[in-house]
């Protein structure tokens with residue numbers, strides 16, 4: 001036995017974990033905000049960011065990087081088949097990294113008219129304050145998209161599957177138009193996930209996922225992902241750290257765990273979504289059912305070519321009776337929570353008019369095909385029979 005230590009000196013000691021002769025199967029969580037260096041030479045090497053086999057040789061300060069963030073980014077990089085990947089504190093953080101690393105004052109971006117609302121906030125309103133201009137076009141109209149480029153255009157931003165009408169972007173054609181004008185194609189793949197589509201394979205230069213949604217899949221984390229190439233990555237690490245957009249270790253640890261079952265969740269939810277869409281199509285009191293896996297969807301042929309067998313887990317439909325019908329449906333659908341997010345393990349529903357698209361005028365919404373009776377389902381991993389039964393509860397009170 002050694003002499004007891006003075007209690008005043010115990011708090012920072014011991015600084016070393018017990019030696020392990022066996023490795024933990026589950027990934028350790030490294031909450032430390034800062035790391036100890038052996039010497040000034042090591043500090044130099046760590047802070048220059050030496051990388052071996054895709055991993056940093058050491059960590060200094062966790063805003064610049066930590067093992068749980070790198071592990072998650074590496075999993076996502078492999079899922080997308082990209083050269084580089086970074087995890088951000090939210091999907092919006094990852095989109096901000098893209099904007100701030102690829103554009104500067106005087107530049108111009110072309111945006112799909114069906115983007116996520118906050119993406120317009122970032123790329124129109126906030127980018128505008130920095131002197132970066134934008135044009136909003138219907139990117140399913142390839143001629144209109146090509147006509148929107150000018151000599152300062154840096155990015156074309158589209159969503160693989162749009163919200164809430166689930167229009168599909170023709171990535172090959174958009175990449176071809178963008179590259180002809182020396183513009184990078186930037187794809188928000190949140191509604192697809194890499195199980196349905198890997199945009200890099202279709203010519204995208206940058207890919208975004210809100211890891212908050214299908215990727216993590218358990219509604220307990222807000223995180224984002226940006227994937228890109230060596231060529232467009234030079235400013236990414238600095239932008240992320242200097243603007244304070246990087247993610248914390250615990251969220252990364254949770255998301256790495258969530259992603260372990262992504263393939264099972266996405267396949268099951270996708271199979272269920274087709275059953276649900278076909279069921280809704282057979283029901284009275286519904287004006288329209290939107291699902292890229294249905295032959296009636298305007299982008300079905302494109303979806304078949306680009307996605308193969310899976311068409312995602314989102315299904316949108318419009319009840320004939322307007323907002324009053326939507327209110328009755330939501331109250332009758334007791335097993336399906338009304339949550340304005342998506343991609344959970346269980347089925348949820350949203351009402352675009354009162355949530356994601358409430359900032360628009362009724363005319364703007366009508367142009368996109370969104371009405372008071374429009375309901376967006378995020379189909380989950382329960383049995384298809386359970387989900388159909390739950391939806392029947394909402395339809396029976398119409």
Ligand SMILES: *Cc1c(COP(=O)(O)O)cnc(C)c1O
Pocket residue numbers: 090091092093116118119159163188190191210211212213222223224
């Ligand atoms: C949710 C979402 C985002 C933003 O992601 P957060 O993680 O909420 O910041 C961006 N794009 C799409 C399509 C989304 O659904």
